[in-house]
Amino acid sequence: MNRLSVLTATMLMCATSWAQQALWGGASIISPEIHDNNTVTFRLKAPKAVRVQVTGDFLPSTPIETPRGIWEGPGIADLKENKDGIWEFTTTAPLAPELYGYSFIVDGLKIMDPSNVYMIRDVATVTNVFIIGGERADLYRVNDVPHGTVRRMWYNSPTLNMERRITVYTPAGYETSGKSYPVFYLLHGAGGDEEAWINLGRTSQILDNLIAQGKAEPMIVVMTNGNAWQEAAPGESSNGFTAPSMRPTDAKNAIEGGFELAFPDVVKFIEKNFRTKKGRANRAIAGLSMGSFHSANISRYYPDMFGYVGLFSGAASKNEKSNCPVYTDFEGKLKVQFDKKPLLYYIACGKTDFVYQGVSDYRKLLDDNGYKYEYFESEGGHIWRNWRIYLTEFAPKLFK
Known part of the structure; x- marks a missing residue:
């Protein structure tokens, strides 16, 4: 193999290495999981956490008093921990078709869902998002x-x-x-x-x-x-x-x-x-x-x-x-x-x-x-x- 071929092969190996680096530590947990009946399960692995919650606009809203009046804040629900240190919450009823936003709260600290790469910024707030399809939401x-x-x-x-x-x-x-x-x-x-x-x-x-x-x-x-x-x-x-x-x-x-x-x-x-x-x-x-x-x-x-x-x-x-x-x-x-x-x-x-x-x-x-x-x-x-x-x-x- 000539020197040019060796250099080319080395560069390709480096490029592949860097491309794969983004996959290291990738989440194996499915969250959110949208079921056939449009209920949704959220999961987070946090074995050392004391309390894990999910907050989002798919939950009943919470009134928030502001100088401009009463705003509709996102609701909050508790996740339950299983034996593997994975916390779970499943909605009790199917969600209507819509684009929804959510995030986790771990011992009072708001974090993104590491299993969901889809996020949107609204002013200074970032949330994960998912879509329940059907009806108007298909648009x-x-x-x-x-x-x-x-x-x-x-x-x-x-x-x-x-x-x-x-x-x-x-x-x-x-x-x-x-x-x-x-x-x-x-x-x-x-x-x-x-x-x-x-x-x-x-x-x-x-x-x-x-x-x-x-x-x-x-x-x-x-x-x-x-x-x-x-x-x-x-x-x-x-x-x-x-x-x-x-x-x-x-x-x-x-x-x-x-x-x-x-x-x-x-x-x-x-x-x-x-x-x-x-x-x-x-x-x-x-x-x-x-x-x-x-x-x-x-x-x-x-x-x-x-x-x-x-x-x-x-x-x-x-x-x-x-x-x-x-x-x-x-x-x-x-x-x-x-x-x-x-x-x-x-x-x-x-x-x-x-x-x-x-x-x-x-x-x-x-x-x-x-x-x-x-x-x-x-x-x-x-x-x-x-x-x-x-x-x-x-x-x-x-x-x-």
């Missing part, structure tokens, strides 16, 4: 259908004087069709970023499946970063691995109404760099919680920009103390918007959401003025389970 899965493309891109915002990051979904066939497409701008809530809807909201899976089923028009979906002081999601900007936060980390960049005022920068970038259909009939905007507030403000401040508006778990509200042009003359701007007759003004909220009363008050304002809108009410509160539902309900109504 959250990767199915054997044509798939769109997801891009993380940077654009320049002259208004905010910074480069900013967005996530863009283009439907299957975009690259080769030569066609132009309508655009749906989808906004996250407080503490979220341009990663929230694509990960927690399952946007690409939902759009792939709805489009393949003929229930939604092929469309471009733009997921922005609604924190005007940020370049991008934590860990994805020039600030490095900063801790996720729901509040501005740099007060000098926290411009009142900055995100709303700068939104045309996003639209101009998208329409310059993608094949898009122009005009309000081909643009939609929607968001959850804070993103709902942003969507209401943006669509009211720029009444000719969006024909379709979606407010998920949130509503517009007057800010009489503000001098920011986005917030002044609230009812005057609202009248102008509805005089132009939005093609769809959609509001959705959970029955136990802490913003329910605020949404009801806003609906009354619309009703008193004869402004037409569509309302969808679900069970539950201020949770991603609802926001995924609202996306599956709203997207098929667009661009018809």
Whole structure:
């Protein structure tokens, strides 16, 4: 064997060694195990633990009092230890189809399930996830259908004087069709970023499946970063691995109404760099919680920009103390918007959401003025389970 062959063989052996290293210590425990009847068993090997619990949104919720009201916190259940030091918990009833999140608590310390590599970050919290298939939850899965493309891109915002990051979904066939497409701008809530809807909201899976089923028009979906002081999601900007936060980390960049005022920068970038259909009939905007507030403000401040508006778990509200042009003359701007007759003004909220009363008050304002809108009410509160539902309900109504 010549020296080149020996070198090549050595490199291949090293590469194989490093590839196998990631498998060393791999878990042999199955967790979570989804049974045929949709009950689920969770397992954790912790022979020295005194108490092991599982917490997740598949359990009955626990009310949590916060400055913003009562939130629905994940429930908690105890695991039982068997003779091998493996702790187990099996749900007593089958779980309904849904995407669920969970984690373990070992002697008071919250940890991830080492047997489940699938995890999602929500603000500063990381949880393991699993899906119970069937019904609406099948829209959250990767199915054997044509798939769109997801891009993380940077654009320049002259208004905010910074480069900013967005996530863009283009439907299957975009690259080769030569066609132009309508655009749906989808906004996250407080503490979220341009990663929230694509990960927690399952946007690409939902759009792939709805489009393949003929229930939604092929469309471009733009997921922005609604924190005007940020370049991008934590860990994805020039600030490095900063801790996720729901509040501005740099007060000098926290411009009142900055995100709303700068939104045309996003639209101009998208329409310059993608094949898009122009005009309000081909643009939609929607968001959850804070993103709902942003969507209401943006669509009211720029009444000719969006024909379709979606407010998920949130509503517009007057800010009489503000001098920011986005917030002044609230009812005057609202009248102008509805005089132009939005093609769809959609509001959705959970029955136990802490913003329910605020949404009801806003609906009354619309009703008193004869402004037409569509309302969808679900069970539950201020949770991603609802926001995924609202996306599956709203997207098929667009661009018809």
